[in-house]
Amino acid sequence: NGGGGEPDVQATADSGSGPVREGGVLVFGQTDGVTQLDPNKISSAAATQLQTLLWNGLSKWGPDNLAKPDLAESWQSSPDFKQWTFRLRQGVKYHNGKAFTAAEAKKNFDTVLQPNSTAQVKAKISMVSAVTAKDDTTLVIDLKTPNPELPIDVIDVKMSDIDDIANVNRNANGTGPYKLKSFVPDQTVELVRNDTYFGKRAPLDGITITRYADSTAAQTALRSGQLHVLANVTPDVVKGLAADGRQLLTAAEPAAYTVWELDTSSPPFDNPKARLALSHAANRQAMMDAGYAGYGVPTPANVVVNPKNKHFDQALPAHEFNLDRAKQLFAEAGVPEGSTLTFWAKAGSNTEWLTIGQILQEDLRKIGITLDIQSNENSTWSAKFYPKGKKFPGMLAANYLSFTPLPDSYALAWFEGKQGTCECNWVPPKEYDDAVAAIEASGEGPQRDAAFRTAQQVLNRENPIIVVGSTAFLSVAQGNLRGAWVQAEGTLHLEEAGFAA
Amino acid sequence: MSEEVLRLEGLDLGVRSGKQVRPLVHGVNLTLRRGERVALVGESGSGKTLTSLAVMRLNPEPTVRTAGRVMLGATDLATAPERELERVRGGTVAMIYQDPLSCLNPVRTVGNQLVEALRAHTDLDAAAARRRAVELLDEVGVPDPRTRIADYPHQFSGGMRQRVMIAMAISCEPDVLIADEPTTALDVTTQARILALLDDLARRRGMAVLFITHDLAVAAQFCRRICVMRDGRVVETGELRSVLAAPGHAYTRQLLDAVVTLDTEPAVGTPAGTGEVLVEAEDVHRRFGSVTAVAGVSLRVHRGETVGLVGESGSGKSTLSQLLLGLDRPTSGTVRHQGTDLATLSARELRRRRRDMQVVLQDPIGSLNRRKTVEHIVGLPLAVHEGLSKRERRARVAELLGLVGLPASFAGRYPRELSGGQCQRVNIARAIALEPSFLVLDEAVSAVDVVIQAQILDLLRDLQQRLGLTYLFVSHDLAVVRSMAPRLAVMYRGEVVEEGTREEIFGNPRHEYTRTLLSAIPTLDVPA
Amino acid sequence: MSAEPGAAAPPGEPSEQAGPGLLRRFLSRPPAVAALVVLGLFVLLALVQPFLLASPTAINARNKFADPSLAHPFGTDELGRDLLSRVAQAGQLSLGFAAGATLIAMVVGVSWGLLAAARSGWLDEVLMRIAEAALAIPTILFALVFVAAFGSDLVAMTVVAGLLMSPLTARIARSAVLAELKSEYVHGLDAVGVPRTRILFGEVLPNALPALLAQASLNVATSLMLEATLSFVGLGIQPPDASWGTLLKAGYDRLYESLWYPLMPALLIIAAIAALNTIGDQLQRVLHRSTS
Amino acid sequence: MSKWWEGSKGGGAAMTAYILRRLGASVVMLVLVSILIFVVLRLLPGDPTVTKVGAAQGIDPKALLQLRTELGLEDPIPVQYWDWVTGLLSGDLGRSYFSQFDVGSLIGAQLGPTLELSLAGVLLAVLLAVVLSVLPTVLRSKWLGRIVGGYTTLGMAAPPFVFGIVLIAIFSAQLGILPAENHVPLTEDPLANLRVLIMPALTLGICLSAPLIRYLRASLAEVENSQHVRTAVGKGIPRRAVILRHVLPNALLPALTSLGITVGAVLSGAVVVEYVFRWPGLGSLIVDSVYKRDYAVIQSTVLLLAAVFVLVNLVVDLLYGVLDPRLRVRGSRKEAAA
């Protein structure tokens, strides 16, 4: 009994291959609901599940974290990576029968790039200066700055019939292997096979994505067989759930991270010593054991790179768990015994944040610091960080970040300083900005590797955020699920999934 | 002699408190034969009601039977199974309860409750039962029974409700009728009518009646045998005639001596209709929906006098009293107290005046707060208007209880531990506590035995003499009214049909109704 | 009768009366005593909690969801903390919370309902419409606003729960008081000229007590439930503190990992509510017996 | 000399006047509720647009402003309120900020299941309450009384989610005889609808019945000791009939008020039940919308429910007047003294 240490159930990134029977309806459960179906406005993880089922992009993810042809059959770039030409598939039709052409693709890009668009993918392709439809099957994308990884960055620009976007919640307007049958916001999305799909015919008759607001009810449903896949399972319950022939699915090399964001512009965390102290106060191993049932990888180097990743700088000094050191550093940084820090957590979802928060709370208590945990429902939690530039003295905000495990993606998402997701108000040293520029501009090679190492060293030294561990979504599926696979950042790909024959 | 139908053998009743049982009724023996009518009279609080309730095991918690049998033919009702009792109750033995005001279900119509009783023991269908119910209401003298059958109890006057109870009890023509003061709320004409009705049933059907009453004249008129109770014991039983002629027990004698009759010399009071006008009604009307309870009454009550208010049950006496006290507001007309129109007074001013205007309400049990002790109830006006401390009140309450003939030990009791007459006396004690200048007594002594009654009437007279109090005396007992009130008003259908001095009304009644009323007064002349 | 006043009420026989006699009679009822004992045990549990083997916050991530053992009589939670000491600690909080919230609800609600019943007409109308308006809006909405405004600290939540329960209490109080006001005895009191406040507070309110007691024990249950519901959405008592409600919810979420986890707080909540209900019932019965 | 606790003048047309006055008051109240909801929502920290865009990824203030302008959130609050109310009056309930579905159709889709569940729950609760509170009295069984007492305690003490999961675990997971979810519209397949309805309705029913039973048992005990019940017993009416015809109606009256109020509680209880049984109802619609700050959905839905609540309570009050003749006939001695 008990747990911790080594995980009890072995996880895999893909459900077994093997003969798949045609037919059946797969029921997919998740704790959050899908609120809308415009692929370019997707903001919650709950809806990303649909991205590969209803729509296609020019390219798509392969299990090797590389871009594979999707609506584009091939692409090439100019040598300076400033112009990319995509050759599109012919004869593709939207679900409503309208033909998909380069002009359609341009409409989608233009929508995403509009000044007031709120599409998340916008940040990834912000260097695009112009999109031109040469002819029906040729799309040319011009860039302001070079981007060697554009085919990856455009994956999330999903193509839908922009002219009919007003009805997107009724028909989804996609080209994907499944089409929309019905949609009840926050409850269910019912999909049926798209028989005119250009790609491989989907084995299932349909997929129902449904929401279980009550996680225990979801577990019951999975146990009784009413549910085939349960996504994003609380790590605590994985052990019991992934028994009886059910399989545990998770990313092979998780590229998502549990972090605590700090305001580096107000005391005490404007002092790097305080940040380092916090890093030393975090018992990462215990947190991964208790909060993630052993499925997380502690990141004592405090960088958002999985220690198993080939780009990880093994030479980085580890911030080992050491309360005495933490106490001393805190004292030096003006956080004496008797101080109070705030832990800003989410209520209702991400319960593991609370679990690890309590571990920190207990450890800080031992060195005389009070950690005041505040749970907030999602909207309050989000609103706290808007607009940017607010001050959060003494606050740790738990958050979850996911990237593609590629150098530029890491860099893009985090360290650019000007735009990104960090609420930390961190002003990086020039050394870091240079390194990031180098990573973005250069393709694979020693130059990029060196710059990436530099960036990691700066992070390890400056600690703008505390990286607790590399973790991934855990999904549990019935034993007879075949053909599903998990992408590094956590999305479960069901487009080719079916039931074992 | 005809056969025995009901026999109480050594019935002992008590009240349970904790593990002990405090005895209330001791060894009551009583026999009822077919067609026989037995009067049960006696001291108020002597256990008459309890005994009668115990016959069908209806005595309330926590009173219990501790010994004795209740033989109905060959069955002992005290131990008979519930199922057997259900057949007996209302069918073989029926009961008229003492406090008819709260004995009807407030949320069901009067007709509905009658029909239910009928259908429980006869095989009438719904329509037939309804027809019979209308007939019954008519027989007991409820006017316009066809429409009033659909009314709810609260729309009936006290006397009307009592008549509904009577109708219900006789509806299934029981072998035994237990009537607990069945006519206290009835005027003498209605009373005569009811007695005739019961008499007819008893003769025709051989119904035996146990008739509990304080009115010895009624008992004498209606019953053959008498049974006198005191202190939970039967002190005397026998042929009514011989007992009245030669009472064997001192208490019986005491009772007989206390009876007020039309021949009783009335007490001399202040001359009627003189002096300052204390309370005055001017052409007051009071309508309840379509019923006009008071229709244009003008009445003056002068300081220091006693005005008797008599009249048919349902004629509007209680309603008029409420109006005079400002407890109810007339639909039209004015009521003045010491020259001030009550309608112009603020609630606070009105309340201050209550110090001088008190009332004994007709429903003696309902008008007491069931969760307060007698001491609290009686002491409340003293606390409110005189600001007496708890200790001062205690002494005064004891004194007041003594005045109305209750032992001081009753101060700690709750209303439901009292008999009907005891409740009434608590009401009187509360009303006279402040020695108000104007006191309305609505059937204030109807539920007490004549000994106590005489005592209370003396008390009232004494107070009047000493303090110059003014009374409005509402009663059905004309002899008592006569002895109390030098001036009377007779109400009939909402109007005051006649007003005059005692001598005028009793000696020379002008209105037809008054004459009917007077002719119906029962007398204690023992029938030959 | 007056000749022998002692007959109906022998001198040695004390008549039933409110006051100290009430307590004595209350204590002579076995269910009441049992309920008091249960509550006493909870208090005891709360008192000994600091001296228990394990601290309620000591984490042992390698011993999660342990079954009951000598070291951990109730087993352990998701962080390997001792459930017995957690439950004991939560008990102090929960009972304090429920008592505080109920007190506030009763004070606010009863005054509210009393005012409405006493001042008929427009004030009654206004007060009752306000209560209805408050009842018509889902509690969860108010709960969220209040928690957002005051935070989820214990005192704030107690006040919030108390306020949230007061409209219902007000309605119940109003109808109980109105029912009394309609009785004949109030007519009698009015005839005596007793001032309205005195009628209300001295006569009517004590009579409405059984109904109010029933409502109070309902409020205790409701407040515990409200807190559990808030923690259902994660907004209840914040760690390291816990209430029975938060523990129940945390355990419920891990039902399949450890049945003990939700069972223990559930049993304690049920026992506490049962005890409080019993006390309410017995008190009612004692009042009832002496006075109805 | 008005009786200070009584309403205003009674009379012949009093009932109609009373109804009209109550209706008027209800309208005023709904206006109040609408203002209250509106204000309460805007007091909540959090912002629909921020939630919609998702703060975790950083937000472009310009885009957000654009979105806020589109949704009308940049208008002054009174203007927003006015727009909403005028929209309501013309039958336009607004549009969800998130799914863009119009609120009318969202409510339309979820109202049915909610009504099903609440009606079934309330009916079941009333049935359970009446049967369970009357039975021990009818049968004079102390034991049954204790069992009912235990049931009441359990019903009050255990939150709905616990009952829900226990039922699912037994009937769905273990025995497999009842489906735990997948609501089937009544119109499609009544029998299947009934089958899925059983467990959620039972859960709701149990939770709602507990407080009702408490009220009922208290007032039953009170009425049982009354004089008029003694009269009924004295008539020889069988005990069962006495309780059903004389005790119960009088005892039900006060319980009726609490039932009316329960309507509000139904919703709170229903949210959790809807979650556990994945019931597509308004309760979860509201809670989800609250979490997202989807004002458009919340304000109209809550107002609708408030209207239902007000209506139910109006009906309860009127019913009270009809069932309690002492109130029905305005003009009884105590009433008329206004």
Ligand SMILES: Nc1ncnc2c1ncn2[C@@H]1O[C@H](COP(=O)(O)OP(=O)(O)OP(=O)(O)O)[C@@H](O)[C@H]1O
């Ligand atoms: N529940 C009770 N608890 C205690 N004492 C009671 C209870 N009920 C009645 N008593 C007492 O029993 C005695 C007999 O009461 P009962 O009602 O039979 O008197 P009664 O002869 O009918 O008097 P009345 O003529 O006044 O109606 C009274 O002294 C009364 O106080």
Ligand SMILES: Nc1ncnc2c1ncn2[C@@H]1O[C@H](COP(=O)(O)OP(=O)(O)OP(=O)(O)O)[C@@H](O)[C@H]1O
């Ligand atoms: N609250 C009421 N609602 C409707 N009708 C009423 C009400 N109160 C009294 N009445 C009617 O008014 C009339 C007079 O009633 P009231 O009580 O004044 O009579 P009463 O003379 O006191 O009769 P009793 O001698 O029987 O007590 C009756 O017909 C009665 O039915």
Ligand SMILES: [Mg+2]
């Ligand atoms: Mg009597």
Ligand SMILES: [Mg+2]
């Ligand atoms: Mg009268």
